[in-house]
Amino acid sequence: MPENLLKGKKGIITGALDENSIAWHTALKAKEQGAKFVLTNAPIAMRMGAIQDLADECGTIVIPADATSVEDIEKLYDEAKEYLGGNFDFLLHSIGMSPNVRKGRSYGDLNYDWVQKSYDVSAVSFHKMLQVAEKKDVLNEWASVIALSYIAAERAFPFYSDMSEAKAILESIARNYGLRYGKNKNVRVNTISQSPTKTVAGSGIGGFDDFFDFAALASPLGNASAESCAEYIVTMFSDFTRMVTMQNLFHDGGYSTTGITQELIDAYVASKK
Numbered sequence: 001m002p003e004n005l006l007k008g009k010k011g012i013i014t015g016a017l018d019e020n021s022i023a024w025h026t027a028l029k030a031k032e033q034g035a036k037f038v039l040t041n042a043p044i045a046m047r048m049g050a051i052q053d054l055a056d057e058c059g060t061i062v063i064p065a066d067a068t069s070v071e072d073i074e075k076l077y078d079e080a081k082e083y084l085g086g087n088f089d090f091l092l093h094s095i096g097m098s099p100n101v102r103k104g105r106s107y108g109d110l111n112y113d114w115v116q117k118s119y120d121v122s123a124v125s126f127h128k129m130l131q132v133a134e135k136k137d138v139l140n141e142w143a144s145v146i147a148l149s150y151i152a153a154e155r156a157f158p159f160y161s162d163m164s165e166a167k168a169i170l171e172s173i174a175r176n177y178g179l180r181y182g183k184n185k186n187v188r189v190n191t192i193s194q195s196p197t198k199t200v201a202g203s204g205i206g207g208f209d210d211f212f213d214f215a216a217l218a219s220p221l222g223n224a225s226a227e228s229c230a231e232y233i234v235t236m237f238s239d240f241t242r243m244v245t246m247q248n249l250f251h252d253g254g255y256s257t258t259g260i261t262q263e264l265i266d267a268y269v270a271s272k273k
């Protein structure tokens with residue numbers, strides 16, 4: 001196991017809701033690798049209480065912020081900077097929510113007010129985090145900014161609904177802000193496209209459990225766990241990946257480049273018997 005990959009680094013981790021959250025695992029790994037950070041989540045998630053336990057375990061604080069609110073992000077950066085005693089080396093955007101998915105609206109029957117909400121929470125909030133960071137100049141040179149995506153941004157999936165477009169916007173923001181911030185301050189911006197993962201956000205997608213099993217069979221290495229995703233995120237926050245920017249990086253056990261696997265064919269044949 002590598003040691004102290006993030007020694008001396010400071011940052012902000014959004015989106016830890018419970019012990020299954022990808023952000024939760026990331027906080028534990030970042031702590032293990034020597035980083036100092038603050039946790040944040042929407043005020044409503046705070047009421048569920050679990051995030052305070054994580055903060056205690058990591059020896060840090062939680063600053064509530066709705067990621068769709070520029071004011072909240074400004075306050076988050078001000079308070080985090082004061083607590084950490086300086087600018088940030090990493091930011092994790094681990095935020096996603098679609099009211100249409102949550103309420104089971106099909107892709108042919110979307111509520112357009114909710115579509116706006118999906119985009120705002122799951123994608124535009126990433127732009128807001130970057131824009132406020134740039135305006136306030138709170139990122140150090142070579143800082144690393146990561147958001148989490150899913151392959152439905154690029155390929156059609158019947159169940160991912162308006163989150164497909166939200167993730168496509170998210171990945172586009174990483175490219176375009178990566179260009180700008182790279183030129184301005186050597187800050188790098190990437191998305192990580194993760195396997196289906198059993199979390200609150202993941203399990204909210206219709207038919208998730210079956211698809212989770214399917215994806216495992218369709219990936220030579222199986223589905224990537226939340227913990228392994230956290231390890232990849234920490235690597236991306238480290239200085240060993242300094243020249244990587246504006247990328248969508250697949251962390252999916254090989255799913256995205258697999259046509260078909262023998263295991264899937266065998267499962268199909270068995271289902272016909």
Ligand code: NAI
Pocket residue numbers: 014015016017018020021022023041042045065066067068093094095096097121148149150193194195196197198199200201202203
């Ligand atoms: P999760 O449900 O544990 O985390 C989602 C987080 O978004 C929660 O902590 C929630 O409170 C937060 N959030 C929602 N609205 C917010 C707002 N307005 N302001 C601030 N925070 C808000 O689930 P998970 O899976 O850890 O999700 C993290 C990211 O990973 C999301 O972007 C998700 O789309 C992405 N992802 C998840 C996959 C999965 O299968 N679970 C697969 C690929 C990507």
